[in-house]
Amino acid sequence: MADFMITDDFPKSEIEFDQRFSDPKACYDYLFNQKWPTGFVCKRCGHDRYWVSARNLYICTKCECHHSLIAGTIMDSSKKPITYWFKAMWWFTTRKSGVNAVNLKELLGFGSYGTAWTWLQKLRRCTIRDQREKLSGRVEVDEFFIGASRPGQRGRGAAGKTIVAVAVER
Ligand SMILES: [Zn+2]
Numbered sequence: 001m002a003d004f005m006i007t008d009d010f011p012k013s014e015i016e017f018d019q020r021f022s023d024p025k026a027c028y029d030y031l032f033n034q035k036w037p038t039g040f041v042c043k044r045c046g047h048d049r050y051w052v053s054a055r056n057l058y059i060c061t062k063c064e065c066h067h068s069l070i071a072g073t074i075m076d077s078s079k080k081p082i083t084y085w086f087k088a089m090w091w092f093t094t095r096k097s098g099v100n101a102v103n104l105k106e107l108l109g110f111g112s113y114g115t116a117w118t119w120l121q122k123l124r125r126c127t128i129r130d131q132r133e134k135l136s137g138r139v140e141v142d143e144f145f146i147g148a149s150r151p152g153q154r155g156r157g158a159a160g161k162t163i164v165a166v167a168v169e170r
Contacts, residue, residue: 101113
């Protein structure tokens with residue numbers, strides 16, 4: 001898995017995110033810039049011209065090699081619009097108060113809890129790096145809770161919640 005870096009143009013608010021990624025083209029443009037920061041380059045022949053098919057495949061005009069921006073990602077072979085995935089990823093990575101499938105189902109207006117649950121599993125799997133090593137340098141540690149809100153005790157020790165500790169290397 002490629003290293004993920006939060007870049008300077010990471011949206012600073014929900015409103016900014018919604019304005020920027022409201023249509024599929026904006027999402028594909030974002031992925032395009034991640035994959036080819038200096039412009040399209042065919043992985044087979046090195047050519048720099050392409051056309052985009054109706055199924056959002058980037059096709060080299062010289063050798064007709066097909067390039068997908070979502071192959072091998074959690075968005076691959078999903079029937080839902082890419083904007084849903086972007087919204088889910090935004091929500092998953094920025095929501096500090098906790099994440100669960102019920103929230104995700106409501107956020108995206110899914111009819112099925114099962115779909116939301118599957119999406120959440122996929123999102124969670126992305127946060128595990130293949131080659132993990134111990135953190136070093138300046139490390140920040142925080143914690144949050146996973147689980148729907150219920151009446152009763154709040155915070156640490158609340159029933160039905162799972163505590164999640166997070167540590168990041170600065
Ligand atoms: Zn080519």
